Amino acid sequence: MKCGSVAPRCLIEARSVVENVVAEIPGRERTPAVALASHYDSVPAGPGAADDTIGAAVMIEVARALRSQGTLARSVWLLFTDGEEMGLLGARVLARDPELRERLGLIVNLEARGTAGASLLFETSTPNDGLLRAYARSVERPVTSSVFYAAYRELPNDTDLSVFVRAGLPGVNFAFIEGATRYHTPEDDVAHLSLESVQHHGEQALAFVRDVLTHGIPRSEHPSVFFDVLGRWLVQFSLTKARTLTVAVVALSLVLIGVLVRRLRLSWLRIGGSFAAYVVGFALAVAFGLALDPALYRLHVAHQPWPATTPVLLAALYAGAFAAFAFGTSLFRGAFEPACAFVAEWGALLVFALATAWLLPEAVFLWLVPLLVAVIGTVGFLVSRAPASALAIVALGVLVVATVLWVPHAALTVHAFGFALPALAAGIAALVLFPLVPFVAHLGERTRRIVALGCGAACVAFSLLGSLLPAHSAGAPQRANIGYHVDATRGAARLLLDAPSVPPGFHGNVAFTRNADDRYPWFGIIQPAFFRAPADRLEQPVPSIRELSRESRASERVIEIALAPGSDDALSLVLGAPRGALLEAFVEGERVVPLDVADWSLFGVVSPGAAGVRVRLRVRGEEPLPVRVVEHRSGLPPRYRALSVFRNGPATQSQLGDLTMVSTDVRL
Ligand SMILES: [Zn+2]
Structure with missing residues (x-):
């Protein structure tokens, strides 16, 4: 088949002979059919075991499992595409086929941007509420977040699914992204492929397709905000409600903060001082990340986002971020006492929520969920008339929920970007540590200074170690x-x-x-x-x-x-x-x-x-x-x-x- 460019912003005109392999398992209903898709080509430098031979292998295994159940309710197609790495060539040819466009109702694409890790639902077509309901009820171990999709959308990367979606077909995209050092290299081979990733890929594809065979092609009407909880449950709500929900939570928070301040007779000046401590800590942590950028460049790792020293550099970032917060709190000594620190933390969460609701509403849940814990916990605190020290339990609730929600996102950011953007990595380190800061207020002034100095020393030590160790190794x-x-x-x-x-x-x-x-x-x-x-x-x-x-x-x-x-x-x-x-x-x-x-x-x-x-x-x-x-x-x-x-x-x-x-x- 001959192929030409279809994208108007294309740098590369591809003229190539591609051979797609298309198979159909006929079902009782022929239309609309669901299609599994993966590409069987690779880049010249690597054998492409993970990207994307395993996608093709999973499709064959899913087809075997489906066929063992007798005649299917509707047809299932298998699209093995060619020339994906050279510009999505095979998918472009398929997307032009009128029969295919007429008969297919949904694409389930299988991809990889590494050799290990969970199979993430990292992209969906829009709107996606119906697709996500089908995903939630069918898949046992969901791993997804609307933040991944919002971030992926901003990157220049594309997969075959982009072509099918542009052709008007709805679809979902699964990929694993850990082990990125081996991606598109000779080491993307079977020896380095994680079998857990293959299993997860297969489980999700099979469960999702079975759901479509039972319930039909999901109908979607709204874009959604969504995330998994501990790889067990999926939470989703309409994107159009993100701002209303944020405004409601902010209004409720302000009322409760007002009541709390009056009940505990807190000083607004001290709360302001505590808030300033957060701002200073955050700014210092990000400044450290910015300072790290030229240093990393000098170490020649700027073009190597995952150097061999990644764990050491991450330890430096986290130690640096905590030192920055501890230093920030010591600047506003008198102001930084536990109740004021908690209210200031709450205020910072409100600022993040409002900014995100307008700038990146897909990420607003990252703040809304901890805020809801603060709201519910504070209502409980006020109603039970507990002593002021009990507020620490509410702060602990916020810390636990934020950690559960943020740490997987922070870890995936490292797998996705590594140290390509050190300031982003430092900002994320500061974010992850930020709900710990109210507990610093419980420490005495001397202890706080020791913590700041200790973390600062650890940061310097890890940074030095990171600069002395070789940036490259056989594994990286x-x-x-x-x-x-x-x-x-x-x-x-x-x-x-x-x-x-x-x-x-x-x-x-x-x-x-x-x-x-x-x-x-x-x-x-x-x-x-x-x-x-x-x-x-x-x-x-x-x-x-x-x-x-x-x-x-x-x-x-x-x-x-x-x-x-x-x-x-x-x-x-x-x-x-x-x-x-x-x-x-x-x-x-x-x-x-x-x-x-x-x-x-x-x-x-x-x-x-x-x-x-x-x-x-x-x-x-x-x-x-x-x-x-x-x-x-x-x-x-x-x-x-x-x-x-x-x-x-x-x-x-x-x-x-x-x-x-x-x-x-x-x-x-
Ligand atoms: Zn690929």
């Missing part, structure tokens, strides 16, 4: 792809390295130096090459550019060219022109949007095939336009293949892996 390798680049126009060749630092094995064996003057944004498709080393010029097939036609209009020209790779097995062709010169680009009539990188505007054609493609460029000006075309092929020439042994251990290939790249420059 640095990603490093080797490239062999032939500049056919200048008759030159060199080795390139796509990695933030040179792996130790290369020292003394390959003379890599920093590629400062020419960042070469052509590695893979748009990756820079940070290092280069001299290499011999070896004969390599060169891509060809042939002008087919040209037209001049006013101050611009339309040039049509035939672009063909030098070899049959080219992975991609990337065309670049000086930034600002390209007004429009079309590949086989489909518009592509070039990406601006360094001085270039680039776009790629994936799997161009031996025949190549026709490209139409609308360019600015009358002057001849310098154009560079780079052809990528998997792997290194035989003479340089042995170089990969120098990488072994603390570094690994990833994504497109090692590449041979041949560039040619022309003027159009």
Whole structure:
């Protein structure tokens, strides 16, 4: 099947032959059918055991389990897609099929962004209330949160489900995301695959499909806020009610705080001081995260979000956050006594809830649930006329509920982003610790100072340890792809390295130096090459550019060219022109949007095939336009293949892996 780009904002025009495998288990009702989907391709650098062979294996096992029950109530389809990693190609072909669009009523997609962990329901189509009710009643171990989906939506990542949803099909998406260091590397193999993850994937897919066979395709009318409780129960409510609910909880909280302050004769000034202690503590914790950012960059882990030192760095963040809070409370000494600290904590939760309800309503439950505990606990406290010290029990309730709710989210943030955003990691550490702070008020002033100093010392010690230990190891390798680049126009060749630092094995064996003057944004498709080393010029097939036609209009020209790779097995062709010169680009009539990188505007054609493609460029000006075309092929020439042994251990290939790249420059 032939495939072309369908996304209007696409950088890459894919021209590729994909082979999807589609199977149907016919049911008594043929329409609407439910489909399980997974992709069976992988990236060139890895075997793709978790991403996504296991999705396909789970589908086959689910199909076997379903068929063992006799004739099904409705048809179940199995969609094994091809070319997902190269731009969701197989799914795009399927989504255009009128029969498929007519007959399918729901997609259950199975994915992975790591090799371990719980199978998360991380995405749904919108609206989703019916889908979530079906999920809640069918799945025994739900693991989900509307926060995941809201965060995922903001990222540039896509899976096949995005294509099906854009084609108007509702669907759910399951993936596990732990063990991200092995994702898209040679270590995404069966040996490193978590069997618990496979089991969870299978349980959820089977239970969900069975539910659809029993109750029909779920009808959804509203977007929802949702989360699981301890992997046992699912809570959901309508997103449109999030703000009303927040305002109600805030109003109720303010009344109760007013009564509490009068009953205990608390001073507003002291409450304000306690609140300021929280603000200072929080600000200091985030500032520490920001300070960590350049330090991590210097350690070359900025491009390695999960360094080998991750547990040590997390310990530094948590110790630093608690030290910051303890220090903040010591600044407002007199103000920080238990009841005032509790009211201030309550106030901070209200601020978070109000801000979230307007900025990211999918996350509002993170504050609403602890707030409800504060409300109910305080009503109990006021009605029972308990002594002031009993307020600690309410604060403990808030701490327990917040911990149960926040810690799994905090842990998943580490699996999702690692240290890509140290300030976010530090902010989350401060958030998780923040309900502990009222208990600091119970400590004497001296003890509090000792706690602040102790945590501060622990933070410094962990930070030092983190900077001394190697950032990369066999379990958390640095990603490093080797490239062999032939500049056919200048008759030159060199080795390139796509990695933030040179792996130790290369020292003394390959003379890599920093590629400062020419960042070469052509590695893979748009990756820079940070290092280069001299290499011999070896004969390599060169891509060809042939002008087919040209037209001049006013101050611009339309040039049509035939672009063909030098070899049959080219992975991609990337065309670049000086930034600002390209007004429009079309590949086989489909518009592509070039990406601006360094001085270039680039776009790629994936799997161009031996025949190549026709490209139409609308360019600015009358002057001849310098154009560079780079052809990528998997792997290194035989003479340089042995170089990969120098990488072994603390570094690994990833994504497109090692590449041979041949560039040619022309003027159009
Ligand atoms: Zn995948």
